[in-house]
Amino acid sequence: MKDERAAPHVALVDEDRRFKSFHVITPDGHGLSSGHAAVATLSHLRRTSALGRTLAALRLVWLVGAIYWLVARSKGFFGRFVTDAPGPDRYP
Numbered sequence: 001m002k003d004e005r006a007a008p009h010v011a012l013v014d015e016d017r018r019f020k021s022f023h024v025i026t027p028d029g030h031g032l033s034s035g036h037a038a039v040a041t042l043s044h045l046r047r048t049s050a051l052g053r054t055l056a057a058l059r060l061v062w063l064v065g066a067i068y069w070l071v072a073r074s075k076g077f078f079g080r081f082v083t084d085a086p087g088p089d090r091y092p
Contacts, residue, residue, distance in 0.1 A: 022068065035065025 009025045010018065017023075017033070024037040032040050039061050042052030055064055071078060 021072070034068050035061045035063075038064050038068055 012025050012029060012031055013023050013033075021033045022037045024032040024040050026032065026040070039052050039055050042048040043056060044052070055061065
């Protein structure tokens, strides 16, 4: 969110919702959040694309959203398992 390249995309998400959920902005400008964003991301990653497509086809986005909500509520617990380092900077 602090990267200047993200500014035009970040502006598409309401300021009050920006840090409350995981967001994906599609190339056509459509915004996805929470479970929908997670399924879209899974569908586009090579190793999880079959899982993402299956979840979407079975209309299990609600389940992914529920799991996302549980994980988001437990950030402190799960944060112990994640290193505090910058992620990779790459663009397809």
